[in-house]
Amino acid sequence: MSAVKPVQTNSTQFRLPNDRWRPLEILFWLIPIAFYFLFSGYLVLGSQIMIVGLFAVSLDLILGYAGIVSLGHAAFFGLGAYAAGLLAVHGWTEPLTGLLVAAVVTAVFGYLTSFLVVRGQDLTRLMVTLGIGLMLFEAANKAAFITGGVDGLQGIVMGKIFGVFEFDLYGKVAFIYSGIVLFIVFVILRRVMNSPFGLGLIGIREGGRRMPAIGANVNQRLTVVFTLGAAVAGIAGALLAQTTQFVGLDSLGFSRSAELVIILVLGGTGRLYGGLIGAAVFMVAQDYIAGLNPVYWQFWIGLLLIVIVLFARGGIMGGVVAIVENIKQRAAGGRK
Amino acid sequence: MGNLIGVLFDGVAYGSLLFLISVGLSITMGLMNFINLAHGAFAMLGGYICVMLMTRMGIPFLASLPIAFVGSAIAGLVLERTLYRRLYKASHLDQVLFSIGLTFMAMAAATYVWGPQQQPVQLPEWLRGQVSLFGLEVGAYRLFMIGVVVVITLALGFLIERTRFGAQIRASVDNQAASAGLGINVSRVFSLTFALGSGMAGLGGGLGIDILGLDPAFPIKYMVYFLLVVAVGGAGTIKGPLLAALILGIFDVAGKYYVPSIGAFVIYGLMVVLLLLFPAGLLGRRT
Numbered sequence: 001m002s003a004v005k006p007v008q009t010n011s012t013q014f015r016l017p018n019d020r021w022r023p024l025e026i027l028f029w030l031i032p033i034a035f036y037f038l039f040s041g042y043l044v045l046g047s048q049i050m051i052v053g054l055f056a057v058s059l060d061l062i063l064g065y066a067g068i069v070s071l072g073h074a075a076f077f078g079l080g081a082y083a084a085g086l087l088a089v090h091g092w093t094e095p096l097t098g099l100l101v102a103a104v105v106t107a108v109f110g111y112l113t114s115f116l117v118v119r120g121q122d123l124t125r126l127m128v129t130l131g132i133g134l135m136l137f138e139a140a141n142k143a144a145f146i147t148g149g150v151d152g153l154q155g156i157v158m159g160k161i162f163g164v165f166e167f168d169l170y171g172k173v174a175f176i177y178s179g180i181v182l183f184i185v186f187v188i189l190r191r192v193m194n195s196p197f198g199l200g201l202i203g204i205r206e207g208g209r210r211m212p213a214i215g216a217n218v219n220q221r222l223t224v225v226f227t228l229g230a231a232v233a234g235i236a237g238a239l240l241a242q243t244t245q246f247v248g249l250d251s252l253g254f255s256r257s258a259e260l261v262i263i264l265v266l267g268g269t270g271r272l273y274g275g276l277i278g279a280a281v282f283m284v285a286q287d288y289i290a291g292l293n294p295v296y297w298q299f300w301i302g303l304l305l306i307v308i309v310l311f312a313r314g315g316i317m318g319g320v321v322a323i324v325e326n327i328k329q330r331a332a333g334g335r336k
Numbered sequence: 337m338g339n340l341i342g343v344l345f346d347g348v349a350y351g352s353l354l355f356l357i358s359v360g361l362s363i364t365m366g367l368m369n370f371i372n373l374a375h376g377a378f379a380m381l382g383g384y385i386c387v388m389l390m391t392r393m394g395i396p397f398l399a400s401l402p403i404a405f406v407g408s409a410i411a412g413l414v415l416e417r418t419l420y421r422r423l424y425k426a427s428h429l430d431q432v433l434f435s436i437g438l439t440f441m442a443m444a445a446a447t448y449v450w451g452p453q454q455q456p457v458q459l460p461e462w463l464r465g466q467v468s469l470f471g472l473e474v475g476a477y478r479l480f481m482i483g484v485v486v487v488i489t490l491a492l493g494f495l496i497e498r499t500r501f502g503a504q505i506r507a508s509v510d511n512q513a514a515s516a517g518l519g520i521n522v523s524r525v526f527s528l529t530f531a532l533g534s535g536m537a538g539l540g541g542g543l544g545i546d547i548l549g550l551d552p553a554f555p556i557k558y559m560v561y562f563l564l565v566v567a568v569g570g571a572g573t574i575k576g577p578l579l580a581a582l583i584l585g586i587f588d589v590a591g592k593y594y595v596p597s598i599g600a601f602v603i604y605g606l607m608v609v610l611l612l613l614f615p616a617g618l619l620g621r622r623t
Contacts, residue, residue: 069429116608120615122428123371127567128611130560135604142598254556258436265433299444305437309430310422 019194028273032179036172043171047178049283051239054182056264056275057189058232063261064269065193066225067205068117069126071257072133073233075113076106078252079136080234085153085247086146093159095242099181102238103231110230114223130254137252153247167243174243181239185232190272192228201225202270262305268317277316341472343590349478351585352485353547355578357540357558358565359492360533366572367509368526370420371428373435375537375562376555377442382408382538383550384446387455397460401542408538413531420530421523439555446552457545481543488536492574505529509572564603568610570617579618580610 035046059073080102087098116128140147147153160166165173192198203211204218211218241247250256259282267278290297312319361375382404389400415438423431463480466473496502504525507515516522541550548558561584569580584603591602610618 063429069432071432116612119612123365123567123571124611124615126371126428126432127563128608130563131604131608131611134560135601135608138599138601138604142601254560261433262436265429295444295447298440299448302437302440302442302444305433305440306419309426309434309437310419313430 019191025273028276029183032175036175036179040170040172043175045283045287047171047175047243048240049280050175050178050182050276051236051243052260052263052283053276053279054178054185054239055233055236056260056267056279057186057272058229058236058275059260059264060269060272060275061189061193061201061225061229061232063264064271064274065198065201065205066222067208068129068222068226069122070117070129071126071254071261072129072131073229073260074252074254074256075129075133075136076110076230076233077237077240077256077260078140078247079109080106080237081241081247081251082140082147082153082237083234084238085156085241088156088158088242088245089153093157095158095161095177098158098242099235099238102234102241106234106237107227107231110234111223111227113230114226117226118219118222130257133252133254133257137249137254140249140252147247147249150249152249153241156241156245156247158242158245167245171243178239178243181235185235186272186276189228189232193272197221197224205270262301264315265308266304266315268315268319268321271317274315274317281316342474343593344586345472345474346478347586347589348582349475349482349585350547350589351582352482353540353544354561354565354585355581356485356488356543357537358562358569358577358581359574360530360536361562362566362569362571362573362577363505363529363533365566366570367505367529368420368424370424371431371435372420373432373559373563374438374442374555375435375533376557376559377439378408378412378534378537379541379544379558379562380442380446380550380552380554381411382535382541383545383554384450384455385538386542386545387457387550390458391456397458397463401539404542405535405539408541409531409535411538412534413527416527416530421526424526439559443552443555446554450552452552455545455550457550459546477546481547484543488539489574489578492536496574501525501528561603564607566617568607568614568617570614570619573617573619576617576619 032046032050036043039046055073055077058076059070062068062070062073083102083105084098087101092098113132116132117125120128141149144150158167161173161177165177167173167177193201200211200216200221203214203216204221208218237251240251263278263282264275265278266282267276268274286297289300308315314322357376357379360378361372364370364372364375385404385407386397386400389395389403390397395403419434419438423434426434459477463477465476467476467479468474469479494502496505504515504520507518507520508522508525512522515525541548541554548554564584565577565581568584569576569578584606587606588600588603592599595602
């Protein structure tokens with residue numbers, strides 16, 4: 001992994017990590033606004049991209065920063081979706097508090113399961129996360145009297161946001177709602193990951209056995225980030241439930257977890273933005289190719305994965321960064 | 337009482353099938369330190385080879401099994417030589433992604449060639465029905481399967497404990513660098529072992545069509561079970577997966593028989609508990 005650069009002999013490097021927003025980032029966040037006006041026919045797809053993007057960012061905290069390979073992250077997404085959906089079905093239709101409740105529920109579940117995950121090595125973690133996901137799936141499947149089982153949770157009716165903005169058929173309000181929630185959560189996560197806590201996670205990822213030597217409590221940090229990731233995934237799930245007014249069993253399924261890992265790796269891990277870019281590219285491609293034939297789609301996504309692993313480690317973000325660095329180095333070389 | 341023994345017998349048959357398919361994965365994970373989620377795809381390949389040979393060419397069931405072994409072993413050998421070996425030193429995340437990608441491609445290819453439906457299997461007459469064993473009626477096919485797995489396991493034990501090649505495998509598991517220094521061609525041992533493991537998976541896939549079924553979703557549907565056997569048993573051993581497969585087989589069958597309302601919950605719960613108690617597997621190496 002090339003995310004950690006050697007410390008430069010520049011006195012500013014020893015202060016808190018730089019949290020200033022770069023122009024490119026500000027430009028990035030103008031894209032959804034442009035999208036709203038330019039592609040008003042695709043707002044439903046747009047809000048789905050933002051929701052999956054938020055979900056992918058939540059996995060990035062765990063996988064990209066802390067280096068825990070999780071194959072069961074959909075557990076939290078689905079739990080959040082069911083929490084928000086069930087709340088709405090039983091009469092509590094206010095969206096924002098619904099999000100909050102979903103976040104709290106998944107955070108608690110994430111905190112409890114984090115102790116199972118933090119123990120052990122890669123393979124054990126992989127299996128335990130997979131197991132937790134599958135258990136939740138089975139639970140939701142068998143408890144059909146609560147969740148609707150294979151038919152999914154139907155009859156979700158959401159109230160107006162702030163009592164003013166009503167979800168419309170064209171997905172305008174859903175798009176703006178998802179966009180604002182995504183932005184707020186992202187700003188918070190960006191701040192957290194650019195703090196010493198985030199740096200500590202990178203340290204654990206790069207060499208967990210050495211971190212205790214500088215006084216870091218590895219397990220505690222992993223527990224915190226796992227809980228945080230779970231809560232964010234829960235918010236993403238709740239957003240999906242509220243904007244589509246439906247929760248399916250597949251929101252908990254293994255294929256959703258696997259797909260999410262693919263999205264994140266496609267975009268690039270350990271940078272937060274990778275999840276958003278991966279979600280956009282993946283979902284647009286899926287929307288296009290799966291329309292032709294779902295079997296082909298699966299074939300191409302498999303091939304894409306193999307190519308990424310063999311030739312393009314670091315994903316789209318990694319590739320872009322490598323090109324930018326290359327140009328910078330050439331420019332610097334030219335000056336000498 | 338008869339019920340209990342019947343469930344135990346079915347559990348053992350199911351477990352021994354799981355063992356046959358998973359033991360190759362245990363070796364890949366232990367010897368080569370490679371998390372190979374595509375292992376089920378080799379089993380699926382073996383299954384399709386069996387079905388094709390029997391339905392299209394009229395080759396008898398017993399004769400199609402060794403061909404399924406050889407076919408899957410060759411596929412494993414080719415993939416190991418071309419793709420897998422490049423990723424031995426890669427991170428576990430890369431290996432997971434690579435093998436998921438391979439699984440997706442195998443599933444899509446199987447759907448393309450054979451269609452999404454379940455494949456039928458025509459068992460020979462003498463394998464259908466029940467036989468009497470110590471006064472107990474048991475499925476003839478399940479008895480046959482246990483017999484095959486016992487023979488294979490003994491052969492595998494002999495290969496690993498008594499032959500020169502087995503000694504090379506054991507040496508390479510323990511210390512690759514030292515083995516290479518002693519003149520063992522570690523990369524060749526890897527290739528052959530991988531082929532052996534894939535072949536056994538293919539054999540298991542062919543043998544298991546009647547019990548596990550066969551359709552393009554096979555590699556994903558049973559991926560968890562194969563991984564479970566290895567993770568719970570401990571990678572890199574033979575006895576570990578055997579023990580784990582038997583335990584899991586019995587619990588899965590018993591769970592589905594006695595408490596069908598919670599279904600697969602039993603097995604996942606058992607897995608999480610076992611992994612917490614034995615993070616390196618029941619008989620795994622402590623590193």
